[in-house]
Amino acid sequence: MQKISFLFLLLILGIALIGVYQSMFPVPTVTAYDRFFALSSFFLLCISLIIGPLVTIWPKEYAQLIEPRRAVGITTFIFIVLHFFLAMTSVFNWQLNVILASVPSLVAVLATVILLILTLTSSDFAVKVLGPVWWKRIQQFNYLAFILSFVHFVLRANGLFTPIGTKVFVNLSEVALVLLGVATVGLQIAGFVTRKNREKILKEKSAQTLSTDHGGG
Numbered sequence: 001m002q003k004i005s006f007l008f009l010l011l012i013l014g015i016a017l018i019g020v021y022q023s024m025f026p027v028p029t030v031t032a033y034d035r036f037f038a039l040s041s042f043f044l045l046c047i048s049l050i051i052g053p054l055v056t057i058w059p060k061e062y063a064q065l066i067e068p069r070r071a072v073g074i075t076t077f078i079f080i081v082l083h084f085f086l087a088m089t090s091v092f093n094w095q096l097n098v099i100l101a102s103v104p105s106l107v108a109v110l111a112t113v114i115l116l117i118l119t120l121t122s123s124d125f126a127v128k129v130l131g132p133v134w135w136k137r138i139q140q141f142n143y144l145a146f147i148l149s150f151v152h153f154v155l156r157a158n159g160l161f162t163p164i165g166t167k168v169f170v171n172l173s174e175v176a177l178v179l180l181g182v183a184t185v186g187l188q189i190a191g192f193v194t195r196k197n198r199e200k201i202l203k204e205k206s207a208q209t210l211s212t213d214h215g216g217g
């Protein structure tokens with residue numbers, strides 16, 4: 001199976017499992033949908049960020065995933081928008097003062113704004129208008145968006161055991177996604193270290209070549 005096909009199969013399977021699992025909780029329909037979009041958007045965000053270090057560490061095996069990464073990012077933002085509007089309608093009733101008074105919600109709004117900018121500038125047209133250097137600088141804000149999203153997710157998470165009414169449910173989906181978030185951070189660090197080591201090796205080889213050429217002259 002090609003890596004791209006496996007990627008989309010993983011995304012579909014992950015979102016389906018989140019949906020089925022959330023449907024088991026005896027909560028209002030709006031709440032169930034809100035949680036589904038929230039968990040799915042964080043899952044997609046993690047996958048979109050994991051692709052980068054995979055390509056950096058194992059370029060031959062995962063280079064083909066660079067192209068569909070943009071589609072994953074746009075899909076992530078669609079799920080975030082759906083979660084945002086459901087939360088604004090069902091939880092906050094569009095009361096901005098309540099949102100600004102809540103740290104988890106304020107963090108989420110900041111992450112949403114950043115992801116909106118990233119989504120609007122994710123096209124080839126944006127690269128031409130902004131130029132490769134500025135476009136890359138803007139896209140690097142996805143790390144900040146991830147950190148803010150992760151903080152929001154952890155602050156809003158119910159933990160392993162979720163009390164609903166008189167019953168307590170094991171909340172495996174949130175725990176699994178927290179672990180996925182930690183794995184995402186770990187892979188980002190590994191990708192950064194790998195990239196720096198390669199740059200160091202290239203500089204050393206370049207310096208050796210210049211030294212040899214100078215000595216030969």
